[in-house]
Amino acid sequence: MTELPRITRRGALLGAATLLAAPAISHAQPDVIRIGHLTPRTGFLGPLGEFAVQAAQMATDEINTAGGILGRRLEVLYEDSVNPQTASAKAERYIQRDKVTCIVGEINSASALAIGQVVQRERALFINTGANSDALRGSDCRKFMFHIEGQNSMYVKAVGRALLQQGLIKGKKTYALTADYAFGHDLLRVAKRFMGENGGTIAHEDLIPTDLTDFSPFLLKIRQARPDVVVANLAGAQITNFLKQYSEFGLRFPVAGFGFDTALAWGAGQGNFLGTWPTMWHHRLDNPAARKFTTDFRTRYGRPPENQAWGDYNAMKILARAMNEAKSTEGIRIVEYLESGAKFDVLKGRESYFRARDHQIMTEMYAISALPPAEQKDRYDIFTSSPAVPGPQESLEAIASTPEENACTFPS
Amino acid sequence: MEIVFLIEQILNGLLIGAYYLLIALGLSLIFSLGGIVNLAHGAFYAIGAYLTVALAPHLGFGGAFVVAPVLVGLLGLVIERFLLRRFYRADPILSLLLTFGLAMVAEQSLRMIFGAPPLPFSIPIALRGQVFIGEFIYSRYRLMILAVAALCVLGLWFLLQRTHFGRVVRAGVQNPDMVGALGISLRPYMSAVVMIAVGLAALAGVMLAPVTGVHPAMGAEILTFAFVVVVIGGLGSFWGVVVAALIVGVVRGIAAYAFPPATEASVYLLMLLVLLLRPRGLFGERIARFE
Numbered sequence: 001m002t003e004l005p006r007i008t009r010r011g012a013l014l015g016a017a018t019l020l021a022a023p024a025i026s027h028a029q030p031d032v033i034r035i036g037h038l039t040p041r042t043g044f045l046g047p048l049g050e051f052a053v054q055a056a057q058m059a060t061d062e063i064n065t066a067g068g069i070l071g072r073r074l075e076v077l078y079e080d081s082v083n084p085q086t087a088s089a090k091a092e093r094y095i096q097r098d099k100v101t102c103i104v105g106e107i108n109s110a111s112a113l114a115i116g117q118v119v120q121r122e123r124a125l126f127i128n129t130g131a132n133s134d135a136l137r138g139s140d141c142r143k144f145m146f147h148i149e150g151q152n153s154m155y156v157k158a159v160g161r162a163l164l165q166q167g168l169i170k171g172k173k174t175y176a177l178t179a180d181y182a183f184g185h186d187l188l189r190v191a192k193r194f195m196g197e198n199g200g201t202i203a204h205e206d207l208i209p210t211d212l213t214d215f216s217p218f219l220l221k222i223r224q225a226r227p228d229v230v231v232a233n234l235a236g237a238q239i240t241n242f243l244k245q246y247s248e249f250g251l252r253f254p255v256a257g258f259g260f261d262t263a264l265a266w267g268a269g270q271g272n273f274l275g276t277w278p279t280m281w282h283h284r285l286d287n288p289a290a291r292k293f294t295t296d297f298r299t300r301y302g303r304p305p306e307n308q309a310w311g312d313y314n315a316m317k318i319l320a321r322a323m324n325e326a327k328s329t330e331g332i333r334i335v336e337y338l339e340s341g342a343k344f345d346v347l348k349g350r351e352s353y354f355r356a357r358d359h360q361i362m363t364e365m366y367a368i369s370a371l372p373p374a375e376q377k378d379r380y381d382i383f384t385s386s387p388a389v390p391g392p393q394e395s396l397e398a399i400a401s402t403p404e405e406n407a408c409t410f411p412s
Numbered sequence: 413m414e415i416v417f418l419i420e421q422i423l424n425g426l427l428i429g430a431y432y433l434l435i436a437l438g439l440s441l442i443f444s445l446g447g448i449v450n451l452a453h454g455a456f457y458a459i460g461a462y463l464t465v466a467l468a469p470h471l472g473f474g475g476a477f478v479v480a481p482v483l484v485g486l487l488g489l490v491i492e493r494f495l496l497r498r499f500y501r502a503d504p505i506l507s508l509l510l511t512f513g514l515a516m517v518a519e520q521s522l523r524m525i526f527g528a529p530p531l532p533f534s535i536p537i538a539l540r541g542q543v544f545i546g547e548f549i550y551s552r553y554r555l556m557i558l559a560v561a562a563l564c565v566l567g568l569w570f571l572l573q574r575t576h577f578g579r580v581v582r583a584g585v586q587n588p589d590m591v592g593a594l595g596i597s598l599r600p601y602m603s604a605v606v607m608i609a610v611g612l613a614a615l616a617g618v619m620l621a622p623v624t625g626v627h628p629a630m631g632a633e634i635l636t637f638a639f640v641v642v643v644i645g646g647l648g649s650f651w652g653v654v655v656a657a658l659i660v661g662v663v664r665g666i667a668a669y670a671f672p673p674a675t676e677a678s679v680y681l682l683m684l685l686v687l688l689l690r691p692r693g694l695f696g697e698r699i700a701r702f703e
Contacts, residue, residue: 047530049528051529180673207673209676212676216424217425217675220420221668237625240530241624248622248623249551268625269622270532270534272532272534
């Protein structure tokens with residue numbers, strides 16, 4: 001337990017005097033609550049970071065218009081996290097120099113791990129909006145880290161149901177292409193477990209360097225292996241390149257993915273998107289809150305939001321509500337509030353909550369399937385969606401990892 | 413069966429080498445004549461790709477194929493006239509800083525104008541499809557890229573080896589002072605060389621836009637490989653660069669076949685090996701002013 005600093009009359013007077021003397025020093029402004037946004041803006045995940053930043057800006061404006069947090073204005077700082085080393089250094093600077101109450105963002109699982117270590121040491125809050133590794137919710141889980149992004153297990157089980165229905169798993173041979181870094185390795189492990197439990201096999205697997213742009217050698221290997229289904233456990237720009245070149249080579253094996261971001265499919269171009277993929281949220285969802293978010297985002301930025309925008313928008317909204325209801329900006333108080341099982345409207349049919357034992361959000365997911373090229377109306381409406389997974393009668397935990405699959409013990 | 417497949421991978425590798433070639437040749441030319449390591453070369457490739465996406469709806473892919481490289485070439489001309497020209501005889505660190513800065517400005521400008529997510533762009537319908545030769549499969553579009561790259565290489569070779577222009581450029585590479593003493597100003601030649609080099613990079617951008625992601629960092633992605641090709645081939649050597657591009661493509665193909673995680677690393681390993689055995693590259697010439 002940390003003790004609140006006691007405010008004495010002399011201290012208050014001194015504080016007031018300092019304020020009057022130097023009103024321009026922003027670090028001393030008590031009427032501002034500062035959050036540090038930290039996510040990749042360049043490199044192979046850069047395309048997604050832009051959606052994250054725009055959504056966070058939109059949420060910030062909405063929060064401030066509605067009166068801010070605890071009567072104070074919300075101010076958000078933005079940084080490019082670049083790689084794990086830089087992410088760690090910038091997280092430290094945010095907390096120590098800029099005195100942020102919380103860090104929001106990240107997409108790269110290796111960088112999220114680095115930030116997790118910093119916030120654990122500094123006892124500041126971190127909301128992960130885009131890193132998927134199960135390990136971040138298991139062996140590397142942290143008391144001060146929460147995940148609004150789904151874990152790999154959720155992605156695999158959500159799209160896995162659709163694939164089971166399509167008959168693409170049981171007794172089938174899979175060719176898996178996996179991004180060669182923390183996220184991909186974690187996803188491959190989870191995917192193998194799911195396949196094993198459901199009577200499928202990964203017959204071939206290749207690890208793909210994150211900076212690879214030409215997939216032709218692998219497309220030739222796939223053609224030779226003649227798998228029943230090709231599974232892409234790829235990330236960032238890899239997905240766009242893979243989709244474009246898979247069409248170029250005219251391969252006909254069914255495609256599915258266990259990790260996905262809609263913006264990368266939009267970037268592949270007319271007729272190049274194919275297969276079945278999992279997502280946390282998409283702009284074609286039909287509920288009033290989702291429609292409003294999509295319309296507002298589209299008006300402001302000229303394109304619909306996608307899953308990454310969803311994550312960062314909701315992270316800001318959830319933080320604002322948590323601070324308002326906990327009546328505190330102190331990290332440990334927010335942790336307690338989020339662990340209490342409070343329900344949040346996150347632009348879906350059902351409300352979501354954070355699971356106390358690993359801080360993973362429990363929420364609905366969707367499997368989306370590419371429309372045939374002729375039915376793709378414009379560059380954004382290129383897929384159809386499954387109903388929400390898990391279904392309305394099921395527990396939201398049905399697709400999340402079990403304690404046996406992914407145990408978390410928070411280090412003190 | 414396995415051996416046939418290996419041959420298929422090697423042939424495919426040669427094809428990939430052709431992409432690097434167009435960019436590496438320009439890099440090598442600018443360095444040989446001006447002594448400038450152009451870190452902004454990848455940016456011109458990216459601008460070429462973005463112009464294609466922007467122009468294709470109005471001019472068609474064919475129109476963009478012609479217009480984009482010309483526009484980028486003119487941009488190169490302007491940059492040569494006002495920036496590069498000041499650094500030919502300066503400390504190389506200055507031109508490195510300049511071109512590195514230019515590359516960052518270009519990448520960030522693309523991000524601000526077009527956004528960070530990849531822009532959608534597909535192969536024109538007329539060029540889609542595959543060619544099957546026995547067991548082998550080729551994308552028709554890639555065969556076209558190969559043909560264009562081969563034409564460019566031959567054209568450039570002819571220009572450098574068989575014309576008056578080429579003789580002056582080659583003399584300028586070896587001994588600029590002597591060329592000056594003979595009463596020939598290298599300035600217009602340098603402008604032309606930069607324009608051609610940058611135009612070739614843009615052409616590569618045009619041709620790759622349909623098959624790889626069009627996003628702001630695409631220039632930085634390909635530049636490293638182009639550099640490796642130049643270093644392996646040897647500075648100042650035309651055929652060295654050509655041979656190195658093809659070797660790099662093949663080594664990459666074999667690595668993807670045998671040990672996929674090392675697909676990209678294999679190329680750097682190759683460079684290390686070449687530098688250990690032949691520090692000037694495979695066909696590198698001794699250029700007095702760079703020694």
